[in-house]
Amino acid sequence: MEITYDASESVGVVVKYEWDLDGDGSYDRTTNAPVLKHTYAAEFEGLMILGTTGIAGGTDTLETPVRVSTAPSHPRLAAPSNVRVEVLSTVGRISEVKVSWESADPAVYRWGVTIDGYPAGVVEGSARSVNVTEVHREKDVLIEVLGFTSGGAMGERAGPVLAAAAE
Structure with a gap:
């Protein structure tokens, strides 16, 4: 190498x-x-x-x-399953949402949430939901969840597209 x-x-x-x-x-x-x-x-x-x-x-x-080494340096984390987004409130085109997911992967140390690929928050590995405020919904928004190991390795992402807010 x-x-x-x-x-x-x-x-x-x-x-x-x-x-x-x-x-x-x-x-x-x-x-x-x-x-x-x-x-x-x-x-x-x-x-x-x-x-x-x-x-x-x-x-x-x-x-x-x-x-x-030819061996992987960390286990690959699987994507969380059943990722759901619930709109809690909307003012104009800005929403507060609850993102929830399922996972049984014991290697997850923390969970990250992204909005259109940009980091929006991090929670402990035991969490299975998080509220995200100020989600701008002028257009459709991709909301994803991914796991991190304690060494900082990232897992696969999963999540739905939240439709743009109506005017």
Whole structure:
């Protein structure tokens, strides 16, 4: 697997980058450029250590974890089922809605709700409904629910389209 390491956000003028690609304490590559592509030929879990040297001779190091594996890093969360949207109130074309869903997936840490693909809220994994205020309904609106693992991995989305509010 090829990984691109990018240290171009380093502060100050850096004249030398030293890359310890396997975290063993020995630098494997030295470059003048802040970007390095490296291909790991086998599975690897460890650290990449970057040493930088500034124009005045000062040095700094950064460590970052690396995991190269053919196994998935997290279980894929299934989409929630039976996602329903109930309009609680509407003023003009702005509604408050209750979004509810079902799921038995124990890996869900939190649930996210999106409106037309934009985040609208997050609730705990034990929740099965949430109220969303200020849903603008000038046009049809896609309301979806998706799960997140404790590590931040996202699951599949599911949800209905809520019709535009009548004038």
